[in-house]
Amino acid sequence: MAVDKKFIGREYGPLTYEIGKEKIKEYAAAIRNEDPHYMDDEFAKNSKYGGIIAPPTFAVIYSGMLAAPFFMDSELNLDFAMLVHGEQEFEFYEVVRPHDVITTTGKIANIENKEKVDVVSLETYSKNQDGKDVCKAIFTFVIRKR
Amino acid sequence: MPSKDIKVGDEFNAAQEVDKYRAIYYAGASGDFNPIHIDPEFGKQVGLGGAILQGLCTLGFVAKAITDWTGDPGSLKRIKCRFAKPVHMGDTITTEAKVSSIEGGKASLELKVTNQDGQEVLTMTSADVEL
Numbered sequence: 502m503a504v505d506k507k508f509i510g511r512e513y514g515p516l517t518y519e520i521g522k523e524k525i526k527e528y529a530a531a532i533r534n535e536d537p538h539y540m541d542d543e544f545a546k547n548s549k550y551g552g553i554i555a556p557p558t559f560a561v562i563y564s565g566m567l568a569a570p571f572f573m574d575s576e577l578n579l580d581f582a583m584l585v586h587g588e589q590e591f592e593f594y595e596v597v598r599p600h601d602v603i604t605t606t607g608k609i610a611n612i613e614n615k616e617k618v619d620v621v622s623l624e625t626y627s628k629n630q631d632g633k634d635v636c637k638a639i640f641t642f643v644i645r646k647r
Numbered sequence: 648m649p650s651k652d653i654k655v656g657d658e659f660n661a662a663q664e665v666d667k668y669r670a671i672y673y674a675g676a677s678g679d680f681n682p683i684h685i686d687p688e689f690g691k692q693v694g695l696g697g698a699i700l701q702g703l704c705t706l707g708f709v710a711k712a713i714t715d716w717t718g719d720p721g722s723l724k725r726i727k728c729r730f731a732k733p734v735h736m737g738d739t740i741t742t743e744a745k746v747s748s749i750e751g752g753k754a755s756l757e758l759k760v761t762n763q764d765g766q767e768v769l770t771m772t773s774a775d776v777e778l
Binding site for chain 2: 524527528530531532533534536538539549550554556557558561562565585586587588589590591592593594596639
């Protein structure tokens with residue numbers, strides 16, 4: 502059954518996520534990115550940021566959290582077994598640092614009903630504890646019709 | 648590269664091998680434990696030819712190629728892609744980038760992301776870096 506276009510604009514969140522320094526290092530190691538800005542306290546202290554920062558795509562973790570309530574939305578009734586991640590876009594603003602508390606809200610930005618697939622875009626907006634924008638993300642999912 | 652020296656037409660590239668356990672490391676760090684990524688048998692059953700790497704891990708490799716080139720992780724302001732082809736463990740992912748334009752203190756990059764057979768695993772890939 503096609504995903505109903507009436508759900509365009511449906512909102513999720515807010516969800517909050519506190520950034521941990523060791524989590525940054527774990528994530529950086531997982532994407533094989535041992536940049537000293539993420540891994541080396543001494544280097545980072547002397548960098549223009551004055552301390553460890555998160556890799557830009559760490560946004561996957563704090564903004565991606567919003568995918569859970571979206572996937573679990575029983576009214577939306579997504580056919581999860583037929584769903585793939587089709588496209589991704591990130592815009593980055595303030596850098597993210599350990600102990601930042603990131604609040605993410607989001608909405609269904611678009612639903613397209615095509616012949617063989619539905620395409621659903623989830624747009625998320627993340628701010629830090631100072632109210633400054635850190636990331637806007639668009640997760641686009643493609644759901645093949647059975 | 649110091650940002651003031653970046654000009655239209657500049658190119659760079661980087662390669663990353665996807666080791667046997669990469670999707671498991673990425674699952675642990677990201678929470679994406681979808682069985683298509685960590686269970687080769689399941690991957691085969693659903694027609695993917697084995698376990699496939701999380702697309703956002705591939706995009707992480709591309710972001711690394713860019714920020715290694717600029718030398719400043721904070722310089723990456725936008726990145727986007729379409730996940731066009733599955734990436735398998737053992738693949739080698741190459742990012743080829745070219746500066747397509749410079750405007751308003753930002754350089755736009757066109758990116759080509761391929762596997763060892765020259766197939767594009769990401770398409771419509773682009774990024775902006777702050778100069």
